Every structure is written in structure tokens, then in C-alpha cells.
Amino acid sequence: EAQVTQNPRYLITVTGKKLTVTCSQNMNHEYMSWYRQDPGLGLRQIYYSMNVEVTDKGDVPEGYKVSRKEKRNFPLILESPSPNQTSLYFCASSFQGTNEKLFFGSGTQLSVL
Amino acid sequence: DQQVKQNSPSLSVQEGRISILNCDYTNSMFDYFLWYKKYPAEGPTFLISISSIKDKNEDGRFTVFLNKSAKHLSLHIVPSQPGDSAVYFCAALNNDMRFGAGTRLTVKP
Numbered sequence: 001e002a003q004v005t006q007n008p009r010y011l012i013t014v015t016g017k018k019l020t021v022t023c024s025q026n027m028n029h030e031y032m033s034w035y036r037q038d039p040g041l042g043l044r045q046i047y048y049s050m051n052v053e054v055t056d057k058g059d060v061p062e063g064y065k066v067s068r069k070e071k072r073n074f075p076l077i078l079e080s081p082s083p084n085q086t087s088l089y090f091c092a093s094s095f096q097g098t099n100e101k102l103f104f105g106s107g108t109q110l111s112v113l
Numbered sequence: 114d115q116q117v118k119q120n121s122p123s124l125s126v127q128e129g130r131i132s133i134l135n136c137d138y139t140n141s142m143f144d145y146f147l148w149y150k151k152y153p154a155e156g157p158t159f160l161i162s163i164s165s166i167k168d169k170n171e172d173g174r175f176t177v178f179l180n181k182s183a184k185h186l187s188l189h190i191v192p193s194q195p196g197d198s199a200v201y202f203c204a205a206l207n208n209d210m211r212f213g214a215g216t217r218l219t220v221k222p
Binding site: 004035039040041042043044045058059090092101102103104105106107 | 115117119122147149154156157204209212214
């Protein structure tokens with residue numbers, strides 16, 4: 001089944017404790033992206049990757065890191081999480097870029113205490 | 114700076130009636146528009162799209178209308194079904210994809 005898989009689904013952590021949210025897609029998509037969803041603000045892009053070893057900042061990259069060492073994986077890293085990073089996070093992918101529909105993962109609800 | 118706005122956070126309609134979800138944008142450079150549907154505990158899924166060279170696109174019960182002069186698009190669902198109850202996100206594309214805040218549609222039996 002073609003899908004984007006994120007883990008974990010739920011995560012509660014404390015300020016400053018490094019964490020990683022994993023994302024994997026099995027559709028051989030070149031483009032992958034991370035979004036956060038906050039009430040009243042919709043989906044805002046954090047980082048995106050056009051291909052392996054190519055990553056770029058989105059609208060709200062502060063406090064996040066990403067890497068794209070393999071085509072299928074695009075982990076989101078929070079080196080020192082803060083409460084304002086409490087949010088619902090979605091990973092997405094598409095074949096070549098944002099110029100087509102995105103396939104989203106099921107989301108990761110992160111709470112930073 | 115929200116370039117894509119969905120001004121109605123929620124909408125409630127009766128089963129069988131028409132649902133109309135609205136979206137406004139500010140950037141005239143957007144040339145492609147999409148609607149995504151999101152159920153609780155799931156990621157958004159693509160629903161329907163429209164290019165800026167068109168003013169209407171239809172797919173079954175779903176029709177998207179684009180009014181470029183007004184920078185406005187709308188999604189019509191006819192007839193509405195309880196299974197359509199979800200959050201609907203409007204998205205606009207130029208080089209980047211921008212999303213609206215979403216509208217929660219509730220279709221009552």
C-alpha cells in the first residue's frame with residue numbers, strides 16, 4: 001500500500017530534550033516536506049527536500065532540523081524543543097514537487113512541557 | 114501573513130443539501146489551487162484541484178469554482194453526505210504551496 005508513515009503518533013516531552021520524528025514514504029517520491037498545523041493558522045511548511053541531500057527552509061524553520069540521506073526517509077529533528085513547538089506535525093511527499101498533490105502522513109501530535 | 118484565507122472556521126449543513134466552502138487568496142501569482150480533506154487522526158488527503166486557466170472543475174459530487182478577478186475559490190459538495198464531515202483545507206500554489214486555516218464541515222443526517 002502506497003503511504004507516508006510517521007512515528008510516533010503521539011509524543012510528550014520536556015523542554016530541551018532532543019527528539020526525532022521519523023517519516024518514510026514507499027512511493028519513490030523525490031519531494032518530501034514537513035508541516036505543522038496550529039489552530040487558526042492552517043498548515044505551515046517547516047522544511048522541504050526536493051531530492052536526496054537537498055533540503056531547504058520553509059516558512060517556519062526555526063528550532064527544527066531535517067536530513068535527507070535516503071530518498072524514502074525525511075526525519076524531523078528538534079534539538080532543544082520548547083513549548084511553542086507543541087503542535088500537530090505532518091510529513092508529506094509528492095513525486096516531483098509542490099506543483100502537484102501531496103500525500104500526507106497521519107500526523108504526530110507533539111506536546112512540549 | 115496569511116495569503117490564503119478560509120474565513121469560516123465551521124459549517125453545518127443537512128444531509129442532501131449543498132455545502133459551499135469558501136477560500137480567498139491575496140497573491141495573484143498563485144496559478145494552481147487544491148482542496149484537501151482531513152478526517153480526525155488522519156493526514157489530509159487530496160480532493161480536487163483547479164488550474165488558474167479554468168474557472169470550474171468537477172469530480173462527481175465535488176465542484177471547485179475559481180473567480181480570479183475576485184481572488185476567490187469555492188468548493189461545492191452536492192448532495193452532502195454525513196461521510197463528508199471533515200476539515201477542508203484550501204491550498205494555493207505558485208512556487209510554494211500555501212494552506213488556509215481550514216473549515217470544519219458537519220453534515221447532519
